[in-house]
Amino acid sequence: MSASSFRDTTDPNYEEVAVIGTGAYGTVYKARDLKNDGAIVAMKRIRIQNTEEGMPMSAIREIALLKQLENYEHPNIVRLLDVKHTQQSPSEIRLLLVFEYIDQDLAMYLERCPNPGLGPDRIRDLMQQLLNGVDFLHAHRIVHRDLKPQNILVTSQGQVKLADFGLARVYGFQMALTSVVVTLWYRAPEVILQDTYATPVDLWSCGCIFAELFNRRPFFCGQTDIDQLNKIFEILGLPRESDWPENVTLPWNSFKLLPPQPIGKFIPEICQDGKDLIEKLLSFNPHHRISAHDALNHSYFRDELDSVRTSSSLSVSESDSLDTSDCRSDTPVSK
Structure with a gap:
């Protein structure tokens, strides 16, 4: 959706070019950075409800942390270039976040990829970059809480960059949403059950995304x-009652007793190491779920196994020409 170019009334340094998207909390624009030779940036405007003391402290802490992360310039984290805020009214603050501009997310990347889909080495590379970004956030005590293909950007060189991290508390993650449908598809069971949660919620989302890289459609809809x-539960089976969280509204016995199904039945192209990793990512009990750090050290990513995987898949993929699509390129992006 395009919009006529105009200066941002709250900041004359930016000129809006087009609306990228509108959500529950604000609008994202493609814009020009006029103080930097008209470089294209992504500009996110967020509405924050004021407390009596001004901007909520949780929002201030989260934004300060996001700015601090810029010092590391992690290759799998989208760059936050600028932060501004203005008092819109006594009850509302408008926050302006300016990010590097990347013109596609993972959902678009998968949609644009022609049949037969992503090659096994490309999937491995995308997952490794995704987990690298998540591991970095967790090492700095940031839980993304809303990982999904729309929040994972992919550059034209195939580099993965996580976006919209750390903003869950700024937005108010548990706030009641009226006109907006929140996607449940990547949400961990402990979040759905309204139990306490921490970094493992992001690894559940990674497991859902891992399956989607193979199937090019969401795994749990x-x-x-x-x-x-x-x-x-139809795929993973009903967990043991001992793994069910205590003091949640939905009791364990309100669900059918279902046995786990073989992952290969739903993701036929996944290798044995991949099956093991996805099962560890999609563990119902968050205490048993693999961490991002351990996932990166999983045998699925070990270089010495690449030759075995390549030779075993030649009969299937010999006809896949690398120049048919960048999607199927087996050249990994440098980490």
């Missing part, structure tokens, strides 16, 4: 909280 849990 529930319409409601209960439907989402049912979709999960």
Whole structure:
């Protein structure tokens, strides 16, 4: 959706070019940075409800942390270039976040990839970059809490960059949403059950995304909280009662006793190491779920196994020409 170019009334340094998207919390624009030779940036405007003392302290802490991360210039984290805020009214603050501009997210990347889809080395490379970014956030005590293909950007060189991290508390993650449908598809069971949660929620999302890289469609597509849990249990089986969180509204015995199904039945192209990794990512019990650091050291990513995988897949992929699509390129992006 395009918009006529105009200066940002709150900051004359930026000129809006087009609307990229509109959500529950604000609007994202493609814009020109006029103080930097008109460089293209992504500009996100967020509405924050004021407390009596001004901007909520949680929002200030999160934004300060995001700015601090810029010092590391991590290759798998989108760059935050500028932060501004203005008092819109006594009850509302407008926050302006300026990021590097990347013109596609993972959802678009998968949509644009022609049949037969991503090659096994490309999937491995994308997952390794995704987990690198998540591991970096977790090492700095940031839980993304909303990992999904729309929040994972992919540059034209195939570099993965996580976006929208650390903003969950700024937005108010548990706030009641009226006109906006929140996607449940990548949400960990402990979040759906409204139990306490921490960094493992992001690894669950990584597991869902891992499956989607193979199938090019979401793995668990529930319409409601209960439907989402049912979709999960239809594939992974109902967990043991001892793994069910205490003091949650939905009891364990309100769900059918279902056995786990073989992952290969739903993701036929996944290798044995990949099956093991996805099962560890999609562990119902967050205490048993693999960490980002351990996932990066999983045998699925070990270089010495590459030749075995390549030779075993030649019969399937010999006809896949590398120049048919950048998607199927087996050249990994440098980490």
